[in-house]
Amino acid sequence: MDLKLARCFLTIDDHDKALAFYRDVLGFEVRRDVEVDGARWVSVSPPSQPDIEIVLETAGANPNASPADRPVIAELMAKGALSRAVFTTPDCDAAFERILASGAEVMQEPMNQPYGVRDCAFRDPAGNLLRFNQPRTP
Numbered sequence: 001m002d003l004k005l006a007r008c009f010l011t012i013d014d015h016d017k018a019l020a021f022y023r024d025v026l027g028f029e030v031r032r033d034v035e036v037d038g039a040r041w042v043s044v045s046p047p048s049q050p051d052i053e054i055v056l057e058t059a060g061a062n063p064n065a066s067p068a069d070r071p072v073i074a075e076l077m078a079k080g081a082l083s084r085a086v087f088t089t090p091d092c093d094a095a096f097e098r099i100l101a102s103g104a105e106v107m108q109e110p111m112n113q114p115y116g117v118r119d120c121a122f123r124d125p126a127g128n129l130l131r132f133n134q135p136r137t138p
Helices: 015-025 069-079 092-101
Strands: 007-012 029-036 039-045 053-058 084-088 105-112 117-123 129-135
Touching: 007 015, 015 029, 015 039, 015 053, 092 105, 092 117, 092 129
Parallel strands: 007 053, 084 129
Antiparallel strands: 029 039, 039 053, 105 117, 117 129
């Protein structure tokens, strides 16, 4: 069986704020930004991985979320407890400085981890936890 990741979803509360962060700060490319059945479908990708799309989806756009789920999702987003993603970078410290300059909320400054990476962490505008890992050589 040959399986490959095509899309993953991050819950956001505002497409324009999310695009300003993922496109303008992280340098991701917009793959899709269209209206579908009254909902906005926005996806971005790192330039080096155009075949993987990160779909930036509002809680209201999730077809599996009931009306009762929406306030719960919003509450989890506000706590930063809903979604997270980990990205790799060849230079964690440079990534940290660039993201810090954008005003993003710092969750962890760059540090060496015992599991072999140097990493840092931020919250995106919707509260999602994003980690940036740089593999360390022994």
